[in-house]
Amino acid sequence: MTAVTGMLEKNYLWRIYWRLAGVIMVCVVIALAVVSYFSHRVFDRELVPETEQKAATVAASVRALILKATGYGVAFNELYGVEQTFGEVFEENPEFAYAAVTDLDGKVLFARGKEADQAREYFRRDTVRAVGLDPTATWIAAHVNGQYFISMPIASDKPLGILHIGIDGKFVDNVLLEVMLDVLVVLVVSLFFTLELLNFMAGARLASGLGEFGQQVDRMRSGDFTATARIRANDEIGRLLRRIDAAIDHLNVRYEFLVGELDDKLRAATGPRREQLRPAVQALESIRARFRFGSASKDSETDEMNLNRIRAPLFAFILAEEMTRSYLPTYVNQLLVPIPGLSPQVVIGLPIMLFMLIVALGQPYLGSWSERVGRRRAMLIGASIATVGFAATSLAINLYDLLLWRSLCALGYAMVFVAAQGYVLDRTGHDNRAQGFALFIGAIMVATVCGPSIGGILADNIGFRASFGVSAVMALTSLLAIARLPTLEVRTLTSQRPSRGPRMREVVALLLNKRFMTLTGLAAIPAKVILTGVCFYLVPLYIVSIGNTSAMAGRMLMVYAVMMVLIVPLSASLSDASMRRDRYVSVGLIISGLSGMLLLVSDSFLVLFGVVFLLGLGQALSIAAQSALVAEHCQEEIRIYGSDAVYGVYRLLERLGNAMGPLIASILVIFWGYQGAFIAISGMVLVCGIAFTIATRGMDWTPAPATS
Amino acid sequence: MGTIRVRFILVALVVSFFAVGMAAFLNYFKYKSTIGNIVKSRVLVVGRGIENSVQASLQLGMQFSELSQLPQLMQREKGTDRLVRGIDVFDYSGQVIYSTDRARVGQKVPATWTQAAERSKTTEWTADESDEFVAGISVKNAFDLTVGFLALRYGRDEVERAAATAGREILLAALASFLGIAIVAPLALIVVIRRFERDLRSLEAAASHLEDRQQAPPSSGSAFDSAIGHLRASLRDANTSLDELRAKLDAAG
Numbered sequence: 001m002t003a004v005t006g007m008l009e010k011n012y013l014w015r016i017y018w019r020l021a022g023v024i025m026v027c028v029v030i031a032l033a034v035v036s037y038f039s040h041r042v043f044d045r046e047l048v049p050e051t052e053q054k055a056a057t058v059a060a061s062v063r064a065l066i067l068k069a070t071g072y073g074v075a076f077n078e079l080y081g082v083e084q085t086f087g088e089v090f091e092e093n094p095e096f097a098y099a100a101v102t103d104l105d106g107k108v109l110f111a112r113g114k115e116a117d118q119a120r121e122y123f124r125r126d127t128v129r130a131v132g133l134d135p136t137a138t139w140i141a142a143h144v145n146g147q148y149f150i151s152m153p154i155a156s157d158k159p160l161g162i163l164h165i166g167i168d169g170k171f172v173d174n175v176l177l178e179v180m181l182d183v184l185v186v187l188v189v190s191l192f193f194t195l196e197l198l199n200f201m202a203g204a205r206l207a208s209g210l211g212e213f214g215q216q217v218d219r220m221r222s223g224d225f226t227a228t229a230r231i232r233a234n235d236e237i238g239r240l241l242r243r244i245d246a247a248i249d250h251l252n253v254r255y256e257f258l259v260g261e262l263d264d265k266l267r268a269a270t271g272p273r274r275e276q277l278r279p280a281v282q283a284l285e286s287i288r289a290r291f292r293f294g295s296a297s298k299d300s301e302t303d304e305m306n307l308n309r310i311r312a313p314l315f316a317f318i319l320a321e322e323m324t325r326s327y328l329p330t331y332v333n334q335l336l337v338p339i340p341g342l343s344p345q346v347v348i349g350l351p352i353m354l355f356m357l358i359v360a361l362g363q364p365y366l367g368s369w370s371e372r373v374g375r376r377r378a379m380l381i382g383a384s385i386a387t388v389g390f391a392a393t394s395l396a397i398n399l400y401d402l403l404l405w406r407s408l409c410a411l412g413y414a415m416v417f418v419a420a421q422g423y424v425l426d427r428t429g430h431d432n433r434a435q436g437f438a439l440f441i442g443a444i445m446v447a448t449v450c451g452p453s454i455g456g457i458l459a460d461n462i463g464f465r466a467s468f469g470v471s472a473v474m475a476l477t478s479l480l481a482i483a484r485l486p487t488l489e490v491r492t493l494t495s496q497r498p499s500r501g502p503r504m505r506e507v508v509a510l511l512l513n514k515r516f517m518t519l520t521g522l523a524a525i526p527a528k529v530i531l532t533g534v535c536f537y538l539v540p541l542y543i544v545s546i547g548n549t550s551a552m553a554g555r556m557l558m559v560y561a562v563m564m565v566l567i568v569p570l571s572a573s574l575s576d577a578s579m580r581r582d583r584y585v586s587v588g589l590i591i592s593g594l595s596g597m598l599l600l601v602s603d604s605f606l607v608l609f610g611v612v613f614l615l616g617l618g619q620a621l622s623i624a625a626q627s628a629l630v631a632e633h634c635q636e637e638i639r640i641y642g643s644d645a646v647y648g649v650y651r652l653l654e655r656l657g658n659a660m661g662p663l664i665a666s667i668l669v670i671f672w673g674y675q676g677a678f679i680a681i682s683g684m685v686l687v688c689g690i691a692f693t694i695a696t697r698g699m700d701w702t703p704a705p706a707t708s
Numbered sequence: 709m710g711t712i713r714v715r716f717i718l719v720a721l722v723v724s725f726f727a728v729g730m731a732a733f734l735n736y737f738k739y740k741s742t743i744g745n746i747v748k749s750r751v752l753v754v755g756r757g758i759e760n761s762v763q764a765s766l767q768l769g770m771q772f773s774e775l776s777q778l779p780q781l782m783q784r785e786k787g788t789d790r791l792v793r794g795i796d797v798f799d800y801s802g803q804v805i806y807s808t809d810r811a812r813v814g815q816k817v818p819a820t821w822t823q824a825a826e827r828s829k830t831t832e833w834t835a836d837e838s839d840e841f842v843a844g845i846s847v848k849n850a851f852d853l854t855v856g857f858l859a860l861r862y863g864r865d866e867v868e869r870a871a872a873t874a875g876r877e878i879l880l881a882a883l884a885s886f887l888g889i890a891i892v893a894p895l896a897l898i899v900v901i902r903r904f905e906r907d908l909r910s911l912e913a914a915a916s917h918l919e920d921r922q923q924a925p926p927s928s929g930s931a932f933d934s935a936i937g938h939l940r941a942s943l944r945d946a947n948t949s950l951d952e953l954r955a956k957l958d959a960a961g
Contacts (some may be wrong), residue, residue, distance in 0.1 A: 019900050024720045028727045029891045030887040035728060038881030040737035040875045050743055050870065057789055061753050093749065183731050190727040197719045206712065214871045217935045237712075238907070243915035244939065251946055258953050265960070273960075280956040289948045332826075413874035457730075461737035598834075665846040 013207055021194045028190050032183055036176070043172045043608035046232055049141075051095060051267030052150050055165040056139045058153060059152045063163055066101070067156055070402055076160045077109050089165075095174075097147060098166030104132045116147040123164065132162040143169075153270050159688035178551075182457050184481030185555055191451045200312045207308065209237030210519060216244055223291040225251050230275055254329070255293045255307055259284065307427040312480035314420045315443040317383055320474035321391060321413055322451025326554035327459035327467065328352065329540045334464065337399045343671045347399065349408040349662035352536050356662075358410035360655030362646055363418050364502060370419035374489045379482045384413025387475040394468030406573055412475075414682050416482075423519070426490050445568075448561040456554020465505025506641050510649045520650055522692040523585050523626055525657035526685045527619060534615060535560055542674040543608070556612045564623070572624035581625035581632065582696045588622025596682025599675045611678065712908070716901060720893040731884035739878070740871040744841075747791065747867055751843045751860045754785050754792060759858055762797075771845075771921060772799070772855045778806050791866060793840060796859045796876060797847075798822075805856065808840050818861065825857050840864055907932055915939075 062085060070076055079101075086099040086455040090113060098113035106124035122144045123125075123127060128151055131137045135155035142149050147166040154160045168174075219226075229249050262280055271276055332348045341348050370378035389408030396402040421440065428436035458467040510516045577583040593613035598607050629651050631638065638646050664684075668677035759779060765775050782795045786808045788922045797806040802816045816836070825833045825846050835842040914936040 015900065016904050020719070020897060021714055023896045023900050024723055024893065027720065027889050027896065028724055030892075031724060031728050031889050032731050034885040034888070035731045035735065035878070035881050039732075039739070039878050042877045043735075043739060044875055046739070047742060047746065048869055050746045050750075054746050054753070057750045057753045061757055062756065064805075083906070142917060175738065175742050179734050182734045186730040186734070189730075190723050193726060194719065194723045197722055198716070201719050201722075203713050215933070217938050217942075221938050223942075225946055240912050240915050243912070247915075247943055251943065254950050258950060258957065259958060262953075265957070276960040277892075279956075281954045281958050282958055283949070287953060291799055291946055291949065360775060454730075461733070461741075533738070688796065 006092070013210065017195060017198050018620035020198060021191060022653065025187070025191055025196050031389035032187065036180070036183060036316065039179070040172065040176055043176060044069030047172055047175070048167075050147055051167050051171065052141045052148060053094065054093070055148075055150045055167055056152065057605065058093060058149060059139065059163050059165050062086075062089065062099075063154050063572050064165070064179045065156055066160075070156055070160065076154075076289040077103065079110065079302075082110035083112045088215050095167055095171040096165055097168035098164075100131075100164045100166075100596060101154070101161055102164065103161045104129060109161065113166065116145040117148075118145045119147070119164075119166070122149065123162070129364040130163065133159050146170075152685070154417075170510075181555065182551055185453045185551075185558065188558070189454055192446045196311075196315060199308070200315075206237060206605070209241065211243070212241060213237065216241070218264055220248075220300075223354035225255075225291055225293050227252050227295055242660075253291050255287075277703070280474045307326055307424065307441065309422050309485055310420055311439055311443045313379070313414070313478045313485065314440065315447050316481055317416050317476055318415075318444050318447035319397075320386070320478065321409065321472040322447045323455030323458070323471050323474065324468065325536060326456035326540055326557055327464055327550040329537055330544050330550060331459075331464040331468075331653075332399065332402065333541070335396055335399050337404055339399075341664070343670045345666040346663065347404065347505050348541065349537050350399070351403055351455050352662040353659050354403055355406050355410040356655065356659035358407055358534060359414045359417070360652060360659055362411060362414040363655065364652060366414050366418040367422060368480055375419045375423040376482065376485045376487060376489070377417050378419035379423070379485070380479065382412045382419060383479040383482055383487045384412070385409075385415065386412025387479060390468055390472035390475050394465045394472065404550065416478075425486070435550065445561065445565050449558060449565055452557035452561070453551070453554040456549070456551040459550040502645050502652060506645040507649050507652070509641070510637065511638055513634075516634050518695045519585075519626070519629055522695065523589060523622065523629075524650065524659070524690045526589065526688040527592065527622060527626065528654050528657030529664055530615065530681055530685045531660040534596070534661075535612070536677065537662040537665045538669070538674060538677055538681075539612065541610075541669075542678070545674060546603075546605075547604070552619070556609065559612050560616040560619075563613065565621050567617060568624055571621045575625040576628070581629045582692075584625040585622045585629060586689060586696070588618045589685060589692060590618070591621065592618030592683075593686025593689050594618075595681050596678040596680075597686070599678050603675055612684075619633060622668065713898065713901060713905065716897050717894045720897055721890060724889040724893060728882050728886045728889070732878050736871070736878050738830045739874045740867070743870050743874075744867050747862070747959045748834060748841070751789065751792060751862050752845065754789050754844045755795075755843065755858050755860050758782055758785050758795065762847055762858070766847075766849050766855070766867055772806055775806070779808070781810050782806060790862055793863055794861045796861070797856055798859065799856050800854070804931045819858070821859060825854075835859075837861075841867070911936060 065085060066076075066079060066082070069079055072079070074317040082101060089099060090096055096113070098115055098119070100111035100115075100119075101109050102123045103109055106120075106129055108120065108123065122142065127138070128142075131140050131151055132153050132155075135153055137153050139150050142151070144166075146169040148169060149164055149166050152163045154163055160310070162635070223249050227245065245614075253335060262277070262284060265277055266274065266281070328347050328351065333344075334353055336344055336347060338344075366378070375379075386409050389405050389410075389412055392405040393402060393409065396405055424436040424440050455467060455471075458470055462470075535557055539556050540550065543553040543556065544550065571584055571588075575581045578584075592615050595611045595618060597615070598610050601607060627647075627650070631649060633644070634646055665677050665681055668680045758778075762772075762775060762778065762860045765778075778797065780931055782797070782872045786792050786795055794812070795899075796804050796812060796817065797810045798804045798817050798821075800822075802819065802822045804815050804817060807813050818835070821835045821842060821860045822845065825844055827833070828846070831848065833844045833846065835844070840863055841862050842859050842861055845896055846854045847856045847858055849855050889902065911932045914932075
């Protein structure tokens with residue numbers, strides 16, 4: 001495809017996507033505003049009477065204390081400690097803003113809190129004073145300038161005064177503020193869903209249709225008029241392609257007819273007659289030199305449409321797992337059983353460690369397995385296993401069976417991941433492999449943005465078990481989408497070579513290799529340790545430990561994922577262009593390492609936000625450059641062992657870093673608590689980052705193109 | 709209506725359904741948890757009164773199992789809030805020592821109550837039974853040791869009735885919003901994709917005249933003009949070459 005048609009297809013479609021996404025988002029924002037407005041009205045109408053009822057109960061309790069004191073003979077207007085009691089009431093009930101005791105004339109004797117304007121006038125109203133004079137009255141409620149008041153008579157053997165409690169008029173707003181944060185998350189997730197759905201429901205077909213149109217234009221410009229026998233969709237693009245097919249068919253028929261006629265004449269011709277036909281023969285030779293007619297070979301047909309079809313099932317499947325990230329450690333905490341010799345902190349991290357370990361060790365071998373059984377079948381098996389795993393996790397009895405069910409999830413995850421990767425490899429050649437992997441990584445990234453936040457919201461509202469049930473449904477949905485993938489397995493020339501896991505001698509040789517281990521040991525492994533240690537283990541547990549919710553943990557993890565989505569493409573292109581990928585890795589590691597240090601300044605919530613933001617930024621800067629550096633840094637090793645082995649060992653060690661993260665973090669928590677663990681794990685990455693910078697300074701870099 | 713337009717509209721509807729559904733879901737559950745918390749804290753205010761009295765007795769050196777005035781106090785406090793169905797005080801083993809319901813004394817409370825109390829990081833805990841909620845307080849002595857537990861049972865009806873009312877209204881608001889979107893979004897999308905559809909139409913129209921030998925139709929200003937120009941030129945070139953071959957064949961006779 002020429003640059004012109006390629007650009008036309010990509011930019012043109014993306015412009016349309018963004019415009020459509022913009023319109024859809026505007027509609028969604030308006031709808032959300034309407035739902036929020038009506039919800040606010042319901043909250044106001046229903047919560048205020050309930051809170052007034054609660055205030056009355058609290059007031060009755062305070063009144064009992066007052067009456068106890070007056071019962072001991074203390075004069076009503078000389079009571080001691082009433083304001084302190086009000087202070088305690090405010091501490092336990094933050095929605096109460098003001099409390100006062102007045103005498104029967106409405107004069108304030110004791111008060112605490114923020115007094116509403118016109119409160120004193122209210123206390124002196126006849127209707128209010130009448131309550132004080134009637135010992136049989138229960139309480140009355142009124143709205144006074146931004147505060148909801150309940151007023152209750154204080155009477156022993158005779159009326160003494162009135163107790164007033166003021167409820168902050170904005171308390172409903174405060175209740176809804178957290179809902180607003182969640183609604184904001186829903187909005188961001190909706191944007192990503194929109195782009196994903198546009199691609200899934202319309203874009204994949206449009207992109208492949210326009211792509212095919214572009215390719216057809218290029219083929220015809222180069223003189224290739226070979227006919228393809230494709231079945232076209234009955235939509236606008238399909239009809240367009242059918243017309244082009246028809247024009248090509250007519251041309252081919254005309255060509256065949258002319259060739260046939262010339263052949264017939266040549267067969268029948270002898271001597272001078274043959275000479276007369278020579279110009280025609282020369283014209284045909286010229287046509288054959290410039291144009292190609294006939295049927296297109298199967299090899300020339302790309303499988304772009306089927307390539308795009310992997311995105312939806314992959315997205316749904318990864319989303320199922322990502323949804324559990326924000327609440328899994330807290331769920332494990334609930335099912336905790338004492339394991340002799342293991343601290344509870346380590347035990348909480350066990351399911352995450354086990355998951356990562358199974359994925360790390362399984363992936364190299366599952367690649368060749370999925371090749372043997374077929375990518376689609378491997379994905380079906382993997383998604384089925386994971387569905388069972390998620391469903392069983394939701395019903396887990398204790399930690400022991402939870403470990404088993406999470407192992408199933410891990411096995412299924414590894415199978416689907418590897419088979420989907422293979423599916424992309426099978427359907428792409430050298431020309432479009434990067435595009436294929438962009439599609440693969442794109443689905444994963446969008447799932448990491450949407451999953452933890454939605455999972456956290458679900459866990460907070462419907463509980464951990466039901467949220468795992470939702471993950472099971474999601475995995476089941478992916479199963480249905482996988483079933484719709486083409487049953488026919490394809491192999492391009494580049495993917496026909498069977499893949500294999502790294503051999504032990506290659507692993508050992510590379511582990512002892514200084515150049516390889518500088519990159520892997522100082523950059524790749526620490527990056528993964530801090531990712532899983534901080535994001536998957538520390539953040540969910542720490543946020544809940546300081547009284548926040550799983551939804552907040554999800555929002556935090558969303559910040560990390562959004563940073564990755566926004567920065568990775570930028571840093572990848574910048575590091576490729578500058579050809580100093582080592583610097584991006586160094587800077588990324590150092591920023592990641594500095595992230596946890598923020599907690600030395602304060603343990604406030606905003607600082608934690610800063611930690612996750614910096615961690616996302618650091619990881620995004622280094623992640624793309626890291627794997628490209630393998631090709632640059634380890635050319636000698638690639639020459640000796642082959643790129644499959646070098647990358648295989650690199651990925652294996654990187655994933656073992658994933659498994660080590662929660663273990664290291666949990667051990668650090670035992671000794672230094674959550675904050676100490678954040679700081680220590682970041683400090684370790686900072687040291688690695690500095691060591692990597694020193695180790696790679698002044699090295700002779702031989703730039704090489706990025707390979708995955 | 710073009711199939712692509714239908715697909716775009718479907719996307720808008722699916723996304724809107726998700727967003728509006730999630731917003732309604734969030735608002736409903738927030739309401740339910742808030743109302744639940746308000747009611748729970750209201751019930752706990754009653755419990756705190758009893759707890760204070762128990763604490764005062766313990767500080768005077770009385771044994772937890774010898775608080776003879778406690779049943780009357782519990783009965784009196786129960787009467788202060790119509791929501792409270794019953795109050796139990798039980799020991800570490802879960803055995804009820806005092807209760808507003810005499811028949812419960814000596815019986816064991818469900819294990820979920822003691823587990824909830826043990827798991828709680830504060831002195832307050834809650835448990836969920838099929839027909840009622842339980843709000844509890846762990847009673848501690850002067851040495852901060854838990855000597856027993858106070859449990860206040862209250863009906864689910866109040867919370868569930870309020871949640872059902874709010875849920876119905878939130879659902880109606882969500883449905884109305886979704887209906888609004890279902891009407892507005894397709895119209896807005898049609899305006900936005902008009903240019904794209906025009907491009908596709910002109911592309912299709914141009915494609916239907918690909919084989920015409922006359923002068924190319926005037927440029928439609930669509931994004932595909934140059935691609936169609938290339939297509940026409942390629943076909944014309946090939947046809948011209950075949951025409952020449954035809955002419956030479958005819959000339960040869």
